[in-house]
Amino acid sequence: MKIYEKAPAKINLSLDVLRKREDGYHEVEMIMTMVDLADRLEMSELSRDTIIITSQAGYIPLDEKNLAFQAARLIKEKFDVKKGVYIHLDKKIPVSAGLAGGSSDAAATLRGLNRLWELNIPLNDLKKLAEELGSDVPFCIEGGTAIARGRGEILEKISSPPQCWVILAKPPINVSTPDVYRRLDVNKINKHPSTEVLKNAIENKDFQQICHSLGNVLEEVTIPMYPQINQLKEVMLRLGAEGVLMSGSGPTVFGLVSKQSKVKKIYNGLRGFCNNVYVVRILT
Ligand code: C5P
Secondary structure: EEEEEEEEEEEEEEEEEEEEEEOEEEEEEEEEEEEEEEEEEEEEEOOOOEEEEOOOOOOOOOOOOOOHEEEEEEEHOOOOOEEEEEEOOOOOOOOOOOOOOOHHHHHHHHHHHHHOOOOOOOOHHHHHHOOOOOOOOOHHHOOEEEEEEEEOOOEEEEOOOOOOOEEEEEOOOOOOOHHHHHHHHHHOOOOOOOOHHHHHHHHOOOHHHHHHHOOOOOHHHHHHHOOHHHEEEEHHHOOOOOEEEEEOOOEEEEEEOOOHHHHHHHHHHOOOOOOEEEEEEEOO
Protein backbone atom coordinates (compact mmCIF):
# COMPACT_ATOMS: atom_id res chain seq x y z
CA MET A 1 0.00 0.00 0.00
CA LYS A 2 1.11 3.54 -0.75
CA ILE A 3 -0.13 6.62 1.05
CA TYR A 4 0.42 10.33 0.52
CA GLU A 5 0.56 13.21 2.98
CA LYS A 6 0.94 16.92 2.39
CA ALA A 7 3.27 18.92 4.63
CA PRO A 8 2.38 22.62 4.36
CA ALA A 9 4.64 25.52 5.31
CA LYS A 10 3.77 27.82 8.21
CA ILE A 11 4.24 31.53 8.67
CA ASN A 12 4.37 33.49 11.91
CA LEU A 13 1.93 36.38 11.96
CA SER A 14 3.53 37.16 15.31
CA LEU A 15 6.39 35.85 17.41
CA ASP A 16 6.95 37.15 20.93
CA VAL A 17 9.49 35.87 23.44
CA LEU A 18 8.49 36.31 27.08
CA ARG A 19 11.51 34.89 28.92
CA LYS A 20 14.36 32.42 28.82
CA ARG A 21 13.54 29.17 30.62
CA GLU A 22 15.68 26.99 32.83
CA ASP A 23 15.59 24.17 30.25
CA GLY A 24 17.35 26.40 27.69
CA TYR A 25 14.24 27.00 25.59
CA HIS A 26 12.39 30.33 25.41
CA GLU A 27 8.84 30.92 26.54
CA VAL A 28 7.07 32.15 23.41
CA GLU A 29 3.70 33.48 22.36
CA MET A 30 3.11 33.35 18.64
CA ILE A 31 0.32 33.24 16.11
CA MET A 32 0.98 30.84 13.28
CA THR A 33 -0.95 29.86 10.19
CA MET A 34 -0.45 27.35 7.40
CA VAL A 35 -0.05 28.33 3.75
CA ASP A 36 -0.52 26.23 0.63
CA LEU A 37 3.14 25.82 -0.24
CA ALA A 38 3.68 22.18 0.70
CA ASP A 39 6.09 19.27 0.56
CA ARG A 40 4.53 15.98 -0.50
CA LEU A 41 5.40 12.68 1.17
CA GLU A 42 4.86 9.27 -0.34
CA MET A 43 5.07 6.39 2.13
CA SER A 44 5.03 2.65 1.55
CA GLU A 45 5.53 -0.28 3.87
CA LEU A 46 8.68 -2.39 3.76
CA SER A 47 8.71 -5.90 5.18
CA ARG A 48 12.34 -5.35 6.20
CA ASP A 49 12.67 -3.50 9.54
CA THR A 50 14.31 -0.34 8.17
CA ILE A 51 13.64 3.33 7.39
CA ILE A 52 14.63 4.54 3.95
CA ILE A 53 14.24 8.20 2.91
CA THR A 54 14.76 9.51 -0.60
CA SER A 55 14.19 12.97 -2.05
CA GLN A 56 14.50 14.82 -5.32
CA ALA A 57 16.25 17.59 -3.35
CA GLY A 58 19.98 16.94 -3.29
CA TYR A 59 20.59 19.37 -0.45
CA ILE A 60 18.82 17.69 2.49
CA PRO A 61 20.15 14.93 4.76
CA LEU A 62 18.41 11.56 4.31
CA ASP A 63 19.70 9.91 7.49
CA GLU A 64 18.85 10.43 11.18
CA LYS A 65 19.50 14.17 10.80
CA ASN A 66 16.27 14.34 8.80
CA LEU A 67 13.23 15.09 11.01
CA ALA A 68 11.01 12.75 8.95
CA PHE A 69 13.48 9.95 9.67
CA GLN A 70 13.39 10.84 13.39
CA ALA A 71 9.58 10.86 13.32
CA ALA A 72 9.47 7.39 11.73
CA ARG A 73 12.01 6.03 14.21
CA LEU A 74 10.08 7.52 17.16
CA ILE A 75 6.72 6.04 16.15
CA LYS A 76 8.33 2.65 15.45
CA GLU A 77 9.97 2.61 18.89
CA LYS A 78 6.92 3.83 20.84
CA PHE A 79 4.52 1.39 19.18
CA ASP A 80 6.96 -1.47 18.73
CA VAL A 81 6.40 -1.63 14.98
CA LYS A 82 8.63 -4.29 13.42
CA LYS A 83 7.90 -3.32 9.82
CA GLY A 84 9.88 -0.77 7.84
CA VAL A 85 8.94 2.20 5.71
CA TYR A 86 10.10 3.85 2.51
CA ILE A 87 9.45 7.60 2.45
CA HIS A 88 9.92 9.76 -0.61
CA LEU A 89 10.08 13.46 0.19
CA ASP A 90 9.11 15.78 -2.63
CA LYS A 91 10.56 19.04 -1.25
CA LYS A 92 8.93 22.31 -2.25
CA ILE A 93 9.40 24.35 0.95
CA PRO A 94 12.82 26.02 1.15
CA VAL A 95 14.98 24.73 4.01
CA SER A 96 16.34 26.78 6.95
CA ALA A 97 13.85 29.42 5.91
CA GLY A 98 11.65 30.05 8.97
CA LEU A 99 8.78 28.18 7.30
CA ALA A 100 8.92 24.99 9.43
CA GLY A 101 9.52 22.75 6.39
CA GLY A 102 11.37 20.08 8.38
CA SER A 103 8.84 20.23 11.25
CA SER A 104 5.95 19.86 8.81
CA ASP A 105 7.63 16.85 7.16
CA ALA A 106 7.96 15.27 10.62
CA ALA A 107 4.29 15.95 11.41
CA ALA A 108 3.20 14.51 8.04
CA THR A 109 5.31 11.40 8.74
CA LEU A 110 3.58 10.87 12.09
CA ARG A 111 0.13 11.33 10.52
CA GLY A 112 1.00 9.12 7.56
CA LEU A 113 2.51 6.24 9.55
CA ASN A 114 -0.45 6.33 11.92
CA ARG A 115 -2.58 5.54 8.85
CA LEU A 116 -0.16 3.20 7.05
CA TRP A 117 0.37 0.98 10.10
CA GLU A 118 -3.23 1.38 11.34
CA LEU A 119 -2.07 2.43 14.80
CA ASN A 120 -5.16 4.52 15.63
CA ILE A 121 -3.19 7.02 17.69
CA PRO A 122 -5.54 9.84 18.77
CA LEU A 123 -4.66 13.38 17.64
CA ASN A 124 -3.67 14.52 21.14
CA ASP A 125 -1.23 11.63 21.53
CA LEU A 126 0.24 12.39 18.11
CA LYS A 127 0.83 15.97 19.29
CA LYS A 128 2.59 14.64 22.42
CA LEU A 129 4.88 12.53 20.22
CA ALA A 130 5.42 15.57 18.00
CA GLU A 131 6.75 17.56 20.99
CA GLU A 132 9.68 15.17 21.22
CA LEU A 133 10.71 16.08 17.67
CA GLY A 134 10.66 19.88 17.91
CA SER A 135 8.81 22.92 19.20
CA ASP A 136 6.91 23.61 15.95
CA VAL A 137 5.94 19.99 15.21
CA PRO A 138 2.76 19.92 17.41
CA PHE A 139 1.42 22.96 15.52
CA CYS A 140 2.17 21.20 12.23
CA ILE A 141 0.03 18.27 13.44
CA GLU A 142 -2.79 20.63 14.45
CA GLY A 143 -2.70 22.83 11.32
CA GLY A 144 -4.95 25.81 10.65
CA THR A 145 -4.32 28.99 12.64
CA ALA A 146 -3.33 28.88 16.32
CA ILE A 147 -1.69 30.73 19.17
CA ALA A 148 1.30 28.72 20.37
CA ARG A 149 2.65 29.18 23.89
CA GLY A 150 5.15 27.40 26.15
CA ARG A 151 8.04 26.49 23.88
CA GLY A 152 5.51 26.27 21.06
CA GLU A 153 3.63 23.11 22.03
CA ILE A 154 0.67 24.63 23.95
CA LEU A 155 -1.86 25.40 21.25
CA GLU A 156 -5.01 27.47 21.19
CA LYS A 157 -6.85 27.13 17.91
CA ILE A 158 -8.32 30.39 16.55
CA SER A 159 -10.28 31.23 13.42
CA SER A 160 -8.32 31.74 10.23
CA PRO A 161 -7.42 35.21 8.92
CA PRO A 162 -9.48 36.65 6.06
CA GLN A 163 -8.38 35.22 2.73
CA CYS A 164 -5.58 37.18 1.08
CA TRP A 165 -2.45 36.62 -0.99
CA VAL A 166 0.80 35.86 0.78
CA ILE A 167 4.03 36.59 -1.05
CA LEU A 168 6.98 34.68 0.36
CA ALA A 169 10.52 35.78 -0.48
CA LYS A 170 13.53 33.87 0.78
CA PRO A 171 16.89 35.59 0.47
CA PRO A 172 19.84 33.27 -0.23
CA ILE A 173 20.88 32.94 3.42
CA ASN A 174 20.49 29.95 5.76
CA VAL A 175 19.64 30.98 9.30
CA SER A 176 20.24 28.75 12.33
CA THR A 177 17.32 28.94 14.79
CA PRO A 178 19.41 27.95 17.87
CA ASP A 179 21.92 30.65 16.94
CA VAL A 180 19.21 33.34 16.70
CA TYR A 181 17.69 32.37 20.07
CA ARG A 182 21.15 32.28 21.64
CA ARG A 183 21.86 35.83 20.49
CA LEU A 184 18.52 37.19 21.73
CA ASP A 185 18.74 39.25 24.93
CA VAL A 186 15.23 38.96 26.38
CA ASN A 187 15.79 42.02 28.57
CA LYS A 188 16.62 44.22 25.59
CA ILE A 189 13.70 43.55 23.27
CA ASN A 190 12.59 46.89 21.81
CA LYS A 191 9.11 46.08 20.61
CA HIS A 192 6.86 43.21 21.66
CA PRO A 193 3.92 42.46 19.36
CA SER A 194 0.50 42.34 21.02
CA THR A 195 -0.84 38.80 20.64
CA GLU A 196 -4.22 39.93 21.98
CA VAL A 197 -4.66 42.77 19.46
CA LEU A 198 -3.60 40.50 16.59
CA LYS A 199 -5.87 37.70 17.78
CA ASN A 200 -8.87 40.08 17.88
CA ALA A 201 -8.02 41.44 14.44
CA ILE A 202 -7.93 37.89 13.06
CA GLU A 203 -11.20 36.91 14.78
CA ASN A 204 -12.82 40.10 13.40
CA LYS A 205 -11.35 39.44 9.91
CA ASP A 206 -9.94 42.99 10.02
CA PHE A 207 -7.26 42.78 7.35
CA GLN A 208 -5.80 46.27 7.87
CA GLN A 209 -5.54 45.77 11.63
CA ILE A 210 -3.85 42.39 11.05
CA CYS A 211 -1.28 44.09 8.81
CA HIS A 212 -0.60 46.75 11.48
CA SER A 213 -0.30 44.20 14.28
CA LEU A 214 2.28 41.85 12.70
CA GLY A 215 5.44 41.59 14.81
CA ASN A 216 8.40 39.29 15.38
CA VAL A 217 10.98 39.96 18.10
CA LEU A 218 13.50 37.67 16.38
CA GLU A 219 13.82 40.32 13.65
CA GLU A 220 15.85 42.27 16.22
CA VAL A 221 18.50 39.54 16.06
CA THR A 222 18.37 38.28 12.49
CA ILE A 223 18.07 41.64 10.68
CA PRO A 224 21.26 43.20 12.13
CA MET A 225 23.07 40.02 11.00
CA TYR A 226 21.54 40.15 7.53
CA PRO A 227 20.44 43.71 6.62
CA GLN A 228 19.15 42.49 3.23
CA ILE A 229 16.10 41.15 5.11
CA ASN A 230 15.12 44.70 5.97
CA GLN A 231 15.75 45.82 2.41
CA LEU A 232 13.47 43.04 1.24
CA LYS A 233 10.74 44.20 3.64
CA GLU A 234 11.09 47.77 2.38
CA VAL A 235 10.94 46.70 -1.27
CA MET A 236 7.80 44.65 -0.62
CA LEU A 237 6.12 47.58 1.15
CA ARG A 238 7.13 49.97 -1.64
CA LEU A 239 5.67 47.59 -4.23
CA GLY A 240 2.33 47.61 -2.39
CA ALA A 241 2.29 44.85 0.23
CA GLU A 242 -0.01 45.94 3.05
CA GLY A 243 1.86 44.18 5.84
CA VAL A 244 5.33 42.59 5.87
CA LEU A 245 7.20 40.47 8.39
CA MET A 246 10.03 38.00 8.75
CA SER A 247 8.74 34.51 9.54
CA GLY A 248 10.16 32.49 12.47
CA SER A 249 13.88 33.01 12.92
CA GLY A 250 14.10 33.99 9.24
CA PRO A 251 15.26 34.72 6.69
CA THR A 252 11.98 34.41 4.72
CA VAL A 253 9.95 37.61 4.53
CA PHE A 254 6.26 37.49 3.72
CA GLY A 255 3.98 40.23 2.45
CA LEU A 256 0.20 40.24 2.82
CA VAL A 257 -1.88 41.58 -0.05
CA SER A 258 -5.67 41.92 -0.17
CA LYS A 259 -6.06 42.65 -3.88
CA GLN A 260 -5.06 40.22 -6.60
CA SER A 261 -4.25 43.12 -8.94
CA LYS A 262 -1.24 44.02 -6.75
CA VAL A 263 0.23 40.52 -6.65
CA LYS A 264 1.77 40.51 -10.12
CA LYS A 265 3.38 43.91 -9.60
CA ILE A 266 5.01 42.78 -6.38
CA TYR A 267 6.08 39.43 -7.82
CA ASN A 268 7.64 41.05 -10.88
CA GLY A 269 9.17 43.87 -8.82
CA LEU A 270 10.96 41.36 -6.58
CA ARG A 271 12.64 39.68 -9.54
CA GLY A 272 16.31 40.49 -9.61
CA PHE A 273 16.18 41.43 -5.95
CA CYS A 274 15.23 37.98 -4.69
CA ASN A 275 15.02 34.83 -6.82
CA ASN A 276 13.12 32.63 -4.41
CA VAL A 277 9.60 34.08 -4.49
CA TYR A 278 6.29 32.22 -4.04
CA VAL A 279 2.72 33.46 -4.19
CA VAL A 280 0.58 31.40 -1.82
CA ARG A 281 -2.76 31.41 0.00
CA ILE A 282 -3.58 30.86 3.64
CA LEU A 283 -4.92 27.35 4.32
CA THR A 284 -8.28 27.73 6.01
O1 C5P B 1 12.49 22.72 19.35
P1 C5P B 1 13.45 22.87 18.23
O2 C5P B 1 14.42 21.71 18.16
O3 C5P B 1 12.81 23.14 16.91
O4 C5P B 1 14.28 24.17 18.57
C1 C5P B 1 15.52 24.44 17.97
C2 C5P B 1 16.30 25.35 18.89
O5 C5P B 1 15.69 26.65 18.92
C3 C5P B 1 16.34 24.90 20.34
O6 C5P B 1 17.41 24.03 20.55
C4 C5P B 1 16.53 26.21 21.07
O7 C5P B 1 17.87 26.60 21.01
C5 C5P B 1 15.74 27.19 20.23
N1 C5P B 1 14.36 27.40 20.73
C6 C5P B 1 14.19 28.13 21.89
N2 C5P B 1 12.92 28.34 22.37
C7 C5P B 1 11.85 27.84 21.71
C8 C5P B 1 12.02 27.11 20.53
C9 C5P B 1 13.29 26.91 20.06
O8 C5P B 1 15.15 28.60 22.51
N3 C5P B 1 10.62 28.08 22.19
